[in-house]
Amino acid sequence: MPRRRDLLLLSVALLVVVIVPAVLVAGCFRSMREEFDTAPDTEELEDVARSAAATQARHRAQAWVDEQIRFLTKARPWLVDHGGSVVDTCSAWRLPMSFTWSVSCERVVTRYFAADRELCDGVRQVSRWAFSRGWGTEPRTQCGAPVCPQGIRSRWTDPDPDPDPGAPARWAEIVTLWSGRECRPPATSLANDGYPTRSPYFQAEVRRPDLREVSTRALSTHRHFVQVMIKPVYFSQE
Known part of the structure; x- marks a missing residue:
C-alpha cells in the first residue's frame, strides 16, 4: 500500500x-x-480613423500642410494654383517577429500648379525652398534629362519635424513632379502615392479631381505642370 x-x-x-x-x-x-x-479588420481601422484623437490629429496635419503650401506660394509666386487632391488612409502593420499590430494614419495632399519658369531654374527654385524650410538636404536633380515620360521628380524627407511647433508627425516627405506640354496628359500622378501598399487599410478621405482635365487647363496657358505632394504620418496607435 x-x-x-x-x-x-x-x-x-x-x-x-x-x-x-x-x-x-x-x-x-x-x-x-x-x-x-x-490583423485588425476594416471596421476596427475605421473606428481608429473616426476616433476623436485621430480626427484631431488629422485636422492638425491638414493645417500644417496648408501652412507649408502657403510658404511655398509666397516664396515662389510664379506657381499658379490649380487645386489639389487628398488621400487619407489608416493601415495596420507589424514589425518582423512582433506579436502585436500597430495602426498608423497618413495624409497625402497633392497640390497642382502651372508654371512658366524655365524648367531647370524652376526645379532648383523649389528645391531651394524645401531646403530652406529644413526638409533634409537639397537633392541633385538631373534637369538635363528628358521630361517625358516620367517627368522630373525630386523628393525630400524629414524624419523628425518635431522642432517645428506645428508639425503633426514624426515623419513626413515632400515630392515634386514636373512635366510639360509635350507630356500631356502627365504619365504619372503623385496622388497615386497616397494609395496604400499594405493591407488591411481604411480610407478616411479621398478627393481627387480628373488629372487630365486639371493638367490640360494648366498647360493651356503655361509651359509646365507641377505637382507638389506633402505626406505627413500624423497618427499612430499600438
Whole structure:
C-alpha cells in the first residue's frame, strides 16, 4: 500500500509540476499566435480613423500642410494654383517577429500648379525652398534629362519635424513632379502615392479631381505642370 500511495503522490506531483504548466504555456502560445495571425479588420481601422484623437490629429496635419503650401506660394509666386487632391488612409502593420499590430494614419495632399519658369531654374527654385524650410538636404536633380515620360521628380524627407511647433508627425516627405506640354496628359500622378501598399487599410478621405482635365487647363496657358505632394504620418496607435 505505501508503494502504491507513493506512486499516486508522484503522479499528482508530476501533474502539478510538469503537465499543468505545460498546458498553461501552450495556451499562452496559442493565444499569442492567434493575436499574431489576426490583423485588425476594416471596421476596427475605421473606428481608429473616426476616433476623436485621430480626427484631431488629422485636422492638425491638414493645417500644417496648408501652412507649408502657403510658404511655398509666397516664396515662389510664379506657381499658379490649380487645386489639389487628398488621400487619407489608416493601415495596420507589424514589425518582423512582433506579436502585436500597430495602426498608423497618413495624409497625402497633392497640390497642382502651372508654371512658366524655365524648367531647370524652376526645379532648383523649389528645391531651394524645401531646403530652406529644413526638409533634409537639397537633392541633385538631373534637369538635363528628358521630361517625358516620367517627368522630373525630386523628393525630400524629414524624419523628425518635431522642432517645428506645428508639425503633426514624426515623419513626413515632400515630392515634386514636373512635366510639360509635350507630356500631356502627365504619365504619372503623385496622388497615386497616397494609395496604400499594405493591407488591411481604411480610407478616411479621398478627393481627387480628373488629372487630365486639371493638367490640360494648366498647360493651356503655361509651359509646365507641377505637382507638389506633402505626406505627413500624423497618427499612430499600438
